[in-house]
Amino acid sequence: MSALPETTALENQRPKMKHPPGLYLLFFTELWERFSYYGMRAILVLYLTTELVSGGLGIKPSVAMTVYGIFTGAVYFTPLVGGYLSDRFLGRRLAITIGGITMALGNFILFAINNQIGLYIGLILLIIGNGFFKPNISTLVGELYAPNDKRKDAAFTIFYMGINIGALFAPLICGFLAEKYFATNINGIIHYGFKYGFLAAAIGMIIGQLIFNLFGNRYLGDIGKQPTGAPAKQNKETEAKAKTPLTKQEKQNVAVIFILTCFVIFFWAGFEQAGSSLTLYTDKFVDKSIGGWTMPTSWFQSLNPFFIIVLAPVVSLIWTKLSNSKRGDLPIPAKMGLGMILLGLGFAVLIPAVLQTGSDEQHIVEKANLLFIIFTYFLHTLGELCLSPVGLSMVSKLAPARLASVLMGVWLAGTGVAQLLAGQLAAFTQSLGYLEIFSLISGVTIGLGLILLLFTKKLVRMMN
Numbered sequence: 001m002s003a004l005p006e007t008t009a010l011e012n013q014r015p016k017m018k019h020p021p022g023l024y025l026l027f028f029t030e031l032w033e034r035f036s037y038y039g040m041r042a043i044l045v046l047y048l049t050t051e052l053v054s055g056g057l058g059i060k061p062s063v064a065m066t067v068y069g070i071f072t073g074a075v076y077f078t079p080l081v082g083g084y085l086s087d088r089f090l091g092r093r094l095a096i097t098i099g100g101i102t103m104a105l106g107n108f109i110l111f112a113i114n115n116q117i118g119l120y121i122g123l124i125l126l127i128i129g130n131g132f133f134k135p136n137i138s139t140l141v142g143e144l145y146a147p148n149d150k151r152k153d154a155a156f157t158i159f160y161m162g163i164n165i166g167a168l169f170a171p172l173i174c175g176f177l178a179e180k181y182f183a184t185n186i187n188g189i190i191h192y193g194f195k196y197g198f199l200a201a202a203i204g205m206i207i208g209q210l211i212f213n214l215f216g217n218r219y220l221g222d223i224g225k226q227p228t229g230a231p232a233k234q235n236k237e238t239e240a241k242a243k244t245p246l247t248k249q250e251k252q253n254v255a256v257i258f259i260l261t262c263f264v265i266f267f268w269a270g271f272e273q274a275g276s277s278l279t280l281y282t283d284k285f286v287d288k289s290i291g292g293w294t295m296p297t298s299w300f301q302s303l304n305p306f307f308i309i310v311l312a313p314v315v316s317l318i319w320t321k322l323s324n325s326k327r328g329d330l331p332i333p334a335k336m337g338l339g340m341i342l343l344g345l346g347f348a349v350l351i352p353a354v355l356q357t358g359s360d361e362q363h364i365v366e367k368a369n370l371l372f373i374i375f376t377y378f379l380h381t382l383g384e385l386c387l388s389p390v391g392l393s394m395v396s397k398l399a400p401a402r403l404a405s406v407l408m409g410v411w412l413a414g415t416g417v418a419q420l421l422a423g424q425l426a427a428f429t430q431s432l433g434y435l436e437i438f439s440l441i442s443g444v445t446i447g448l449g450l451i452l453l454l455f456t457k458k459l460v461r462m463m464n
Contacts (some may be wrong), residue, residue, distance in 0.1 A: 007221040020144050022219040023155050025212065027172060028075050030137050032208025033100065034166030038109055038305075039174030039201040040126070042298035044068060046178070047194040048119075052332055055192040057116060062430040065276040068425010071123050078131025078407055080441040085132070092143075092224035093216060095458040099133030100127075100209040107202035113194045123196075140224050166204075167305035174200045175298025197298075246400060252462040256405050259459070260336060260394065263415040266448055267340050267387055268418030269425060270347065270441040271380055274301060276426035278373070281350075282435055285357040287367035307381035315385045332394050332463075333456040340386030340449030344439065346379035347442035353378030359433035398463060 048064035052055025054178050059067070086095035106125030109118050145152045174197035182193020246254070282288070283297040323329035352368070353368035391411065399407040429437045 014073065015311060019158065020157055020219075021143050022221075022223070023141065023158060024142055025215050025219045026137060026144075027098070027159055029208045029212040030159060031162040031166040032204045032211070033103070033133060033137070034163045035170040035173075036107060036201040036205035036208070037126075037130070038104060038167040038172075038301065039170035040110070040198060041072075041206060041275050042171035042175050042279075042301045043178045043194055043197045044071075045276050046192075046297060047197075049280065050192060052247060054190055055114075055194055057114075057119060059116075060430075061280060062427040065426035065430075067123075067281075068276045068322055069272075069420050069426065071127065071422070072275065073131050073416045073419035076419060078127055079135040079412070080131075082131030082133075083135035086136050087089075087228045089227055090132075091227045093220070094225075095132045095136045096140075096224075097209060097213060098201070099129045099131070099136075100205055100212070102129030103133065104202045104205035104209065105129075107198045107205060108281070111202060114195055133317045136224070140220070140439050143223050144220075152320065161309065164305040164308045168302050168309065170201070170204070171298045171301040174198075175296040175301075179296035179298060194386055202289075227254075227400055231313035240296045247462055250400045252464070253400065254403065254407065256459055256462050257395055260333065260413055263336065263448055263452055264387065265414050265418045265421065266445055267343055267383070268335075269421040270343050270445050271384065272378070272419055272422035273426055274304065274377070276423065277429045277434070277437065278376070280426075280429075281354075282373050284361040285353075285364060285368055285434075286373055287338050288370055292368075295370070300377070302373060303377035304309050304381050304384075307378055308385065311381060311385060315382070331456055332390050333452055333459040335390050336387045337449045337452030337456065339383040339385075340445045341453065342379050342383035342386065344444075344446030344449060345440045346376040346383065347438045347445070348380065349376050350438050351442070354433075354435040354438060359429070359435060420432065 045064055045068050047056050047059050048067065050058070052058040082095060082099065086092050089351045090098070102125050106122045106129060110122035113117065113121070138156075138159070142152065145155060177200055178192055178197035182196045184191045184193075213297045216281060255427055279297060279301070282300050288295040288297065319329055350372060353372040356366055357364055357368050395408055395411045425437055425441065
């Protein structure tokens, strides 16, 4: 008689040890969305700058990189609007579907209309669609779990792997289609199939939406269907609490968030050269041949997600071992300072390469070895792992509860500003030269990293 209750108790405990199947549905939805985004991004600057006769738009490189910077910057601002609309009116599930369809349409426009009108319509649709999709997919992951569920951190780790798997394969597939499979040689002139890369990105987005909508009701139930609506009316006690001035400690915490956001802007401005100036430098000045076969330029953008997948467990283990040591883990500002120094060292690696190749693609003395680019991406990824994962955690820990959403918006907006700055820096490589810009980024980020290390103790005291 007693065996039945014991068995039932065990069955009730088992699901808590496993992740809900909805996590894996969101994993694959995000994987295909990231495939779509990074596949398009990998070939975008090449498409803009390649001559018309070769299948591109023939846009001046400096203009192309400004367009790229505005596009990637806008991607970080529109989620503020999309998140508001989904919270108040649409619900997260509908917003994700609207965003996915809009992004698929944007990539299809890039495929179907191969001129500047098609370019701007396509990019605008991608920006709008991302605004609906990006702020809601991650929130749904969190809503699968109770607030204090210990599985939540592991769930976001699994979800993050989906992002990087999509980002890893996107440039390989879209880049291969654009630069190899659909490239034709007519009278000695190579005509690239960029539009087919955009088509693959559109198909990837459609696959993700089919998975999400076909299995959403089964594995997500009613989660995310209803908008959260307007906030409930506050009672007098809540209103009084909201009007209470910030404490001295809260003010210091807010100050630390703003200070670190300012530093991080310069990190991402350098890091995001990957899709613009580093892509063009790799395309024109790097010897990509391996045993007589030439590697597509876009494939180099798969290095970052590859290194993340390989190095993330190693870096995580290092932090864990440090936290268990007598001295303890490194403070957050120290990790961020180290990340900035690693980014600067990545650009320092390129300085001897640029001294070898020069910056004039019409008079290249000697092409650089591809190991220069590979090692640069390796150092940049190490820097990202030191800085990026701890950033969101830092904001969530330090922000006063009543300002949590606002300060998270400030943190993400800082990344948007960095994208705009990155586009301008990339544009200057065409007038000032790669040596000058890469040296500038290297010097500034290493210098700021050292300053951050120098003031770590002060910032830690402020964070308390």
